[in-house]
Amino acid sequence: MSELVAALPMYDWPEMRGEVDAQWARLRDAFRQRGIDAPERMARSNRDLPPVPGGIRDGAGNLIAPDPATLPPDEFDFHQLWLSPALLFGQTCWGPMELGLSEHVQVIAQPSYEEIEGGQGELYSSALVMLADGGPSVASPDDGKAVIPLDLIRGKRFAFNNPDSMSGLLGLTHDLEAIGESLDIFASRSESGGHRLSIIAIAEGRADIATIDCQSWVLAQRFEPAARQVKVVGWTARRKGLPFITARTTSAGVVASMREAVAELGLTGSVAKQAFVERIV
Structure with missing residues (x-):
């Protein structure tokens, strides 16, 4: 069982759960084909995040978030997800990134909004x-x-x-x-x-x-x-749209492999279509 975490929470409306799950299944299988220990299912609540005794710390040892195990289990704190040292694959917004999150994560890729009114490429x-x-x-x-x-x-x-x-x-x-x-x-x-x-x-x-x-x-x-x-x-x-991210500690090799998989699945680029966009326009 993977000790890593993945989530696609930004457009995970209740009516979209099946389609978001299908998107993750495609990503998960593509990651596993490249030797990445991707989790079977995505996290959707604080209880799905692995505990971090003493809280989450940055590279300098400063406390930046509490232990997820101390949070209400049925809620989902996106910042806890994004800062989790176990984060393999997630999605965030450039608002939090602009406000400091970018120091603690790595950007894997930018999704395409090409087929949505108001969008153009990334x-x-x-x-x-x-x-x-x-x-x-x-x-x-x-x-x-x-x-x-x-x-x-x-x-x-x-x-x-x-x-x-x-x-x-x-x-x-x-x-x-x-x-x-x-x-x-x-x-x-x-x-x-x-x-x-x-x-x-x-x-x-x-x-x-x-x-x-x-x-x-x-x-x-x-x-x-x-x-x-x-x-x-x-x-x-x-x-720029909502970036796919991973923990700052994820190795360069794994990041490169995930970028390759995301591109291969057609989730990025100025002419690519986001996986479930075709179903919602």
Whole structure:
């Protein structure tokens, strides 16, 4: 039994579990063919993470996270996953990476968003969504530049998924700063706990606007009834999508083999399709 950990939590909606499991099965088998001791199943809760007595430490011996065994077993702390010394293969966001995670992990590859509106190769953007008013949604611009309707969003209640999310908060922050504005443009800001929850908050009248990454927006249109009550009014600029990562201690040889496997399966590159994208567009 492998002592390593793998997870693909970023788009692991309940309705997508079967497809995400299938994606991992393809990766797992490709890794094993290259001699990598990949785990049979992915982690989906804190109880699936191996204990680290005394807590997780960085290369200098500094404590950076508690022992996963001390956390609520039925919850799933993504930062614990990302920082786990047992992490073989995972996926994160460039928000946490920008805020310090990059010091503790290695990037294996960037997935492709080529077949999703708002995506281009390894780049993705977020849709600005508000309550539908009968008018059409705004199409993603061909040049990938931000489309921020200032007059429409000024003074509105903004919902974001979590504070370190590039797609839900930081990307929009950067785009507003680029045009001389800030999050102060909004009347209020509230954390929803997830992109799906942000959409529901708008549909239920608890928020006015949110930024939803393009792949989550596709999933919402497929699975979330509340998505029918909102529409796209703008887009953030395109940025690097959610990278596949591994622990900083994973050997160079294993990283190289995983990169080869990921590329062979067609999960990366400007013209490749992400494994389950074809099923959701």
